[in-house]
Amino acid sequence: MKNLILYICLLGFIQMQAQESYTIDGASGELYIHEINKVTLVGSNESKLTVEVDGKLYETPEKSKGLKLINPAGYSDNTGIGLHVSKDGNSYSFRRISNKKGNRYIFHVPKGYHVHYESSSYNAGTLHINDVEAELDVSANYNRVELSGVTGPMAIHSVYGGIEAKFSSVSQEGPISLYSVYSDVDVSVPANTKANFNLKVSYGDVFSDIDLSYPQSEDGFKHLNAKKFTGLMNGGGVDFTLKSGYNNVYLRKQ
Amino acid sequence: MEREEKIIAYLLNELNTEERADFESAMHADPELKQAFLSYQTSLSSLDKLAAETPSIELKRKFESFLKNEIAKPQAHQNNLRILSPLKWMGVAASILLAGFFLNQFIQDAPTNSDFNTINPEWIQTVSTGKTSERIQAIHEITDKNDLDPTILKAIEEVMYNDQSSNVRLAAVESLGQYVHQSEVQLMLIEALQKIETPIIKIEIINTLTQNKDDKAKDTFEAMLAKNDLNDAVRNELHTNIRKLENIY
Amino acid sequence: MFISENSKITAMKYILTCLIACLCISIQAQENTTNYVLKNSDLKIKSDYASILIESSKTDQLELVTNATLNGVQMADLLDVDWDSNSQTLLISANFKKVKKMSKAELDKLMEEADCEEIKSSWKKNGNAWGNYNFNTEVVVRVPKQVSSLNINSTYGSIDVNHKAQTLHLFSTYGSVEVQPNTGCNNCDLESTYGSVSLNANSKANSDITLQSNYGDIYTDIDFDINKEKSENEMFHSVIVGTLNKGGQQKIHLRSDYSNVYLRGN
Known part of the structure; x- marks a missing residue:
């Protein structure tokens, strides 16, 4: 009886938390996310792209009934979740329309998508990327970027935010680059990863528990520099660049 | 929540309707709070202008x-x-x-x-x-x-x-x-x-x-x-x- | 997700007080009307706390109706009104000091005058702590047809205009600003720092439109051309500049820094 009541309460709670969403059919394409704060990207095995609002969307004002939400770029909310989406062939661009709808947006991304995220806002929050096998292209000013269960290829930079990435495996399909100007870059990869690590720091240090091998140059020397060097893991593989301007780079094996 | 945290939460639209109303009432009654609020508001406005350029x-x-x-x-x-x-x-x-x-x-x-x-x-x-x-x-x-x-x-x-x-x-x-x-x-x-x-x-x-x-x-x-x-x-x-x-x- | 018992009790108390006040306002409402003679078509109003409602007058005089209550009890002298006939400016201010200076005995006596048992019992039960004072101050200004320019500045009160005027300059710091349908303003300048701003405009007019909100949203049902070069689209700073039909005749400027902007077509 006690459990039954608990389940009923839980069900009620879940219904209260019902999420609003927008869906695009198709398992592949280009996904552009422009200036949307608080974004989570989650890998999906479904053949559709779904954008969910985390939690309940803020209450739509009574006065706005019969009106549409517009922004200075001429876009209006055509998703019903405070975003504008435009389509160009197989390419979808999402833009923030509302200044008030401060919820986190969760994008469920099929493998076949190529994801581009760009944000210049100091209020962008943390960009979470979980179990996404799609190729990633992230340009951020303030976001902290946290990745887990990712494979690459990817190019990610943030001026102020740190980058933390836990790779489930390292794809050999294309280069991987993680760069933060002012914060740490902290990466862990599986022990069997094959990669050419390019490790660069200006004012910080590089820390690692991986036995890297250092290739000889044409002049017969191994060029070792504490601030900028190349190290091969398991004989080398895909180009994998980790860079921090004013902080440290951490490279770990899982 | 500390006063400063509340001001920032208000400016970032992180308060719910009731909390916003409470905060606004408190601001009417407390000139110091209002002064602090205006100061944060000015700082955030200047940060807003840092929009990154992207090529056309x-x-x-x-x-x-x-x-x-x-x-x-x-x-x-x-x-x-x-x-x-x-x-x-x-x-x-x-x-x-x-x-x-x-x-x-x-x-x-x-x-x-x-x-x-x-x-x-x-x-x-x-x-x-x-x-x-x-x-x-x-x-x-x-x-x-x-x-x-x-x-x-x-x-x-x-x-x-x-x-x-x-x-x-x-x-x-x-x-x-x-x-x-x-x-x-x-x-x-x-x-x-x-x-x-x-x-x-x-x-x-x-x-x-x-x-x-x-x-x-x-x-x-x-x-x-x-x-x-x-x-x-x-x-x-x-x-x-x-x-x-x-x-x- | 979880609301404490104390919060619930406080909220319940608040709701109860509001209900009682509303109930009693309807019982107690009385009009204090003053008339003023106008020399020209310009009218200015400056107010601190009172909400301002502008209506059209059937006479050629300016009629001012004030309504001020404390916990639903009429306090005719709560609002001070000054009329500067040279500049045609109404100065309306809420004199809360009068209440603060009143002794507990005086206040208790005042509350006894309320012909509303709920107020009396609530006052007795909750005492006269400052949080138990529920003020309501509103002013209805009935303006003659000849008034074609309205300039209203309010600090805490809302502004609601339902009168045809060529020029409207309406500003409130904390209150909302609203212009009702068919007001026909040619130069409509509405602004609030913290409240919402709303204009009902003629969608067939040739208008130059500027809509701005920094932390709020902008809504409309009018299809007008947005000039993307002149518009500004930054995080927490949105300015929409556009033209309705041919533009050039009517000017619409709506701005709210922290709340929403609504432009509705008639």
Whole structure:
């Protein structure tokens, strides 16, 4: 009886938390996310792209009934979740329309998508990327970027935010680059990863528990520099660049 | 919640309707709170203005369109073709020499009798329409040579200005950085530093120019600092690198 | 997700007080009307706390109706009104000091005058702590047809205009600003720092439109051309500049820094 009541309460709670969403059919394409704060990207095995609002969307004002939400770029909310989406062939661009709808947006991304995220806002929050096998292209000013269960290829930079990435495996399909100007870059990869690590720091240090091998140059020397060097893991593989301007780079094996 | 936390939460729209109403009432009743609020509001407003620049889609389209047109042009001057070894696709037999067209339309002042006026159409295709990782790889591989072909240099400069992804533009700056000791590359980067607005690209160019350890970079940095409209991160980078250059001399 | 018992009790108390106050306001409402003679078509109003409602008058005089209550009990002298006939300016201010200066005995006596048992018992039960004071101050200004220019500045009160005027300059710091349909303003300048701003405009007019909100949203049902070059689209700073039909005749400027902006077509 006690459990039954608990389940009923839980069900009620879940219904209260019902999420609003927008869906695009198709398992592949280009996904552009422009200036949307608080974004989570989650890998999906479904053949559709779904954008969910985390939690309940803020209450739509009574006065706005019969009106549409517009922004200075001429876009209006055509998703019903405070975003504008435009389509160009197989390419979808999402833009923030509302200044008030401060919820986190969760994008469920099929493998076949190529994801581009760009944000210049100091209020962008943390960009979470979980179990996404799609190729990633992230340009951020303030976001902290946290990745887990990712494979690459990817190019990610943030001026102020740190980058933390836990790779489930390292794809050999294309280069991987993680760069933060002012914060740490902290990466862990599986022990069997094959990669050419390019490790660069200006004012910080590089820390690692991986036995890297250092290739000889044409002049017969191994060029070792504490601030900028190349190290091969398991004989080398895909180009994998980790860079921090004013902080440290951490490279770990899982 | 501390007073400051509440002010910030209010400004960031993180309070619910009731909390907002409470806060507004409290502000009416408490001049000190209102003063603190106005101070935070002013600070946040100034931060708001730090919107990053992105290249216009029009520019990107123009560039892509130009590159595509070049590919579609008749295959001329094939006898001048030079295979660029690091690129796997460079071995394609039907490579087209584009340099003549490239030079005529892209760079008005480039030498017309260069031995290096070659560029592979697949490379152009890749840097204009490939995935982000493919474009970055193409940029890195083509500059992994001892000498830089002026045509390729110009193409990479175009990528640095026009690519839709700032990660690819960053890769273009990194690649050009290998040749910063060449005066034409140094001048190209000095010009780009003043024209490009994206903070991360500016920061990369500043660090690259500092490697050269000469007065031109320092003079440029100081001239830029005299202006008031700089992003904080860029301003900080200029200060740091001027100090670096001053320690050397 | 979890609301404490104390919060619930406080909320319940608040709701109860509001209900009682509303109930009693309807019982107690009385009009204090003053008339003023106008020399020209310009009218200015400056107010601190009172909400301002502008209506059209059937006469050629300016009629001012004030309504001020404390916990639903009429306090005719709560609002001070000054009329500067030279500049045609109404100065309306809420004199809360009068209440603060009142002794507990005086206040208790005042509450006894309430012909509403709920107020009396609530006052007795909750005492006269400052939080138990529920003020309501509103002013209805009935303006003659000849008034074609309205300039209203309010600090805390809302502004609601339902009168045809060529020029409207309406500003409130904390209150909302609203202009009802068919007001026909040619130069409509509405602004609030913290409240919402709302205009009902003629969608067939040739208008130059500027809509701004920094932390709020902008809503409309009018299809007008947005000038993307003149518009500004930054995080927490949205300015929409556009033209309705041919533009050039009517000017619409709506701005709210922290709340929403609504432009509705008639």
